[in-house]
Amino acid sequence: MDSAPTITTHCVSREIARRRTFAIVSHPDAGKTTLTEKFLLYGGALHLAGSVTARKNLRATTSDWMELEKQRGISISSTVLQFDYRGFRINLLDTPGHKDFSEDTYRVLTAVDAAVMVIDAGKGIESQTRKLFEVCRRRGVPIFTFMNKMDRPTLDPLTLLDDLENVLGIAAYPMNWPLGTGFGFKGVWDRHTQMAHLYERTSGGAHRAPVLTTGLSDPVVRDRLDDDAIYRTTCEEIEMLEGAGAAFDPAQVLGGQATPVYFGSAINNFGVQLLLDGFLEYSAAPGPRSSQGGPIDPTHRPFSGFVFKIQANMDPRHRDRIAFVRVVSGKFERDMTVTHTRTGKAVRLSNAAKLFGREREIIGEAWPGDVVGIVGNAHFAIGDTLTEDPAIVYHEIPRFAPECFAYLENPVAADFKRFGKGLDQLLQEGVVQSYELADSGRRAPLLGAVGPLQFEIVKYRLESEYGVASSVKEAPWTVARWLDGVGARERLLVPTGSCLAADAQGNPMLFCGDDWQLRYFQDRNPDVQVSDQPFTDPSTQLSVR
Numbered sequence: 229m230d231s232a233p234t235i236t237t238h239c240v241s242r243e244i245a246r247r248r249t250f251a252i253v254s255h256p257d258a259g260k261t262t263l264t265e266k267f268l269l270y271g272g273a274l275h276l277a278g279s280v281t282a283r284k285n286l287r288a289t290t291s292d293w294m295e296l297e298k299q300r301g302i303s304i305s306s307t308v309l310q311f312d313y314r315g316f317r318i319n320l321l322d323t324p325g326h327k328d329f330s331e332d333t334y335r336v337l338t339a340v341d342a343a344v345m346v347i348d349a350g351k352g353i354e355s356q357t358r359k360l361f362e363v364c365r366r367r368g369v370p371i372f373t374f375m376n377k378m379d380r381p382t383l384d385p386l387t388l389l390d391d392l393e394n395v396l397g398i399a400a401y402p403m404n405w406p407l408g409t410g411f412g413f414k415g416v417w418d419r420h421t422q423m424a425h426l427y428e429r430t431s432g433g434a435h436r437a438p439v440l441t442t443g444l445s446d447p448v449v450r451d452r453l454d455d456d457a458i459y460r461t462t463c464e465e466i467e468m469l470e471g472a473g474a475a476f477d478p479a480q481v482l483g484g485q486a487t488p489v490y491f492g493s494a495i496n497n498f499g500v501q502l503l504l505d506g507f508l509e510y511s512a513a514p515g516p517r518s519s520q521g522g523p524i525d526p527t528h529r530p531f532s533g534f535v536f537k538i539q540a541n542m543d544p545r546h547r548d549r550i551a552f553v554r555v556v557s558g559k560f561e562r563d564m565t566v567t568h569t570r571t572g573k574a575v576r577l578s579n580a581a582k583l584f585g586r587e588r589e590i591i592g593e594a595w596p597g598d599v600v601g602i603v604g605n606a607h608f609a610i611g612d613t614l615t616e617d618p619a620i621v622y623h624e625i626p627r628f629a630p631e632c633f634a635y636l637e638n639p640v641a642a643d644f645k646r647f648g649k650g651l652d653q654l655l656q657e658g659v660v661q662s663y664e665l666a667d668s669g670r671r672a673p674l675l676g677a678v679g680p681l682q683f684e685i686v687k688y689r690l691e692s693e694y695g696v697a698s699s700v701k702e703a704p705w706t707v708a709r710w711l712d713g714v715g716a717r718e719r720l721l722v723p724t725g726s727c728l729a730a731d732a733q734g735n736p737m738l739f740c741g742d743d744w745q746l747r748y749f750q751d752r753n754p755d756v757q758v759s760d761q762p763f764t765d766p767s768t769q770l771s772v773r
């Protein structure tokens with residue numbers, strides 16, 4: 229009894245200190261999945277990196293496991309990969325870049341403690357990166373930057389840094405500097421160790437890139453670079469960097485005022501290890517999180533966590549659903565009984581798994597920072613809190629107003645049961661949301677999403693996972709708002725082309741064909757409050773930790 233609490237406390241702090249939980253985010257195609265794969269390669273979790281090649285049908289990464297992702301060569305759904313590296317337990321989340329899938333990415337950002345922002349150095353800061361950056365900033369998520377694709381023609385490195393400062397408004401601190409660009413990109417200069425890292429390409433980037441580290445004045449550096457002029461310019465740039473600017477301050481990174489910038493080429497494995505090691509050195513272990521009743525520290529003894537993602541049919545052999553839970557406090561133990569705060573019920577968490585892409589492995593325990601897959605519990609929904617201390621309630625998950633709508637029709641009446649089951653499942657995953665129109669005689673479900681590609685995903689997955697055909701009929705609205713203070717519906721003046729509706733929880737809404745209709749509605753119904761977030765939802769703001 230005397231010594232037990234100390235041992236436990238020590239054990240908790242040690243486990244928390246070695247956790248790192250982060251997402252990789254960016255505009256589509258910047259190389260997130262490729263970088264994820266290379267982190268796994270360097271982390272020793274993969275022996276051979278799958279190639280995300282231009283020949284999309286050859287794609288075989290651990291992260292993009294969905295059939296449709298393999299076919300299209302894009303990420304559709306986020307993936308969790310847990311692995312150990314240099315004593316750290318890493319929970320890495322690869323996210324989709326396409327804006328139609330951004331709800332999934334935003335939910336993942338609630339579950340992480342940091343983000344690696346990948347930028348295609350040939351393109352600079354693109355629109356979706358800017359949006360994701362804003363979400364990270366609002367949530368206080370520290371950002372590490374990877375300037376990828378340095379093996380191709382790129383923008384000037386100094387311009388890339390300036391853009392971070394001017395476009396995103398964050399101080400950029402280059403941790404290393406490229407040695408050559410395009411085909412002549414040979415490595416990076418590491419400012420911390422003051423050493424040049426010269427890499428060699430390996431076939432398909434499947435193996436770690438052999439690296440030679442040496443001083444800048446070593447003739448081998450000059451030899452590797454294409455010509456003397458490039459060597460001289462690089463030396464001048466490095467001298468300028470060293471002479472100018474403030475020293476690197478890790479506290480500013482954790483505070484979100486500065487981002488460390490690493491240059492490299494994920495596909496060739498150049499600069500990947502420096503990024504991973506630098507990230508582990510300067511990122512923080514899981515900290516406190518806000519809950520309804522105030523911040524909860526990871527060392528708080530009772531276990532607590534929240535569901536940020538649900539995914540069904542990950543493994544075709546099992547055909548079950550997994551709730552992804554981010555552990556916030558205490559120790560998670562398999563078979564433990566927790567309170568499911570939305571229903572107030574006691575639930576036994578008997579089937580818990582560690583996740584690695586589509587693979588899963590039964591686990592006995594997990595600690596703050598970890599993402600645990602709870603298999604098979606049909607009652608869990610995105611945003612739910614699971615906890616040993618029923619006073620804890622998290623409201624982490626943001627909601628977004630849909631921007632496109634469609635009716636989903638089931639052409640084969642005999643399939644209606646399977647159609648209903650499949651659609652229910654996809655609704656629980658939050659792939660799309662369902663809505664009811666006021667005064668509509670139409671029987672086909674009305675679905676809304678942030679982007680139209682989600683309807684295609686629903687159709688495809690109903691067919692491939694539930695064996696039912698469906699057809700998508702687009703509906704005309706593009707602006708949706710939640711309403712408050714509606715009173716008697718008959719009194720409302722609704723412009724032509726707009727209509728009243730309700731979300732799945734029964735909250736009143738307005739769907740409009742364009743912004744003009746929305747303004748008309750607001751002018752004519754001044755007593756009604758209008759919002760792009762549900763009024764009843766306590767998580768209306770992206771909470772800042």
Ligand SMILES: Nc1nc2c(ncn2[C@@H]2O[C@H](COP(=O)(O)OP(=O)(O)OP(=O)(O)O)[C@@H](O)[C@H]2O)c(=O)[nH]1
Nearest residue numbers: 256257258259260261262280302303325493494495
């Ligand atoms: N030349 C070059 N190509 C790269 C590099 N990294 C990735 N690519 C290529 O860029 C394309 C997109 O890579 P992905 O890793 O799928 O990009 P992503 O950011 O995960 O894309 P989404 O998840 O769909 O947003 C693929 O064809 C990769 O082979 C790089 O360092 N150099």
Ligand SMILES: [Mg+2]
Nearest residue numbers: 260261302303
């Ligand atoms: Mg991807």
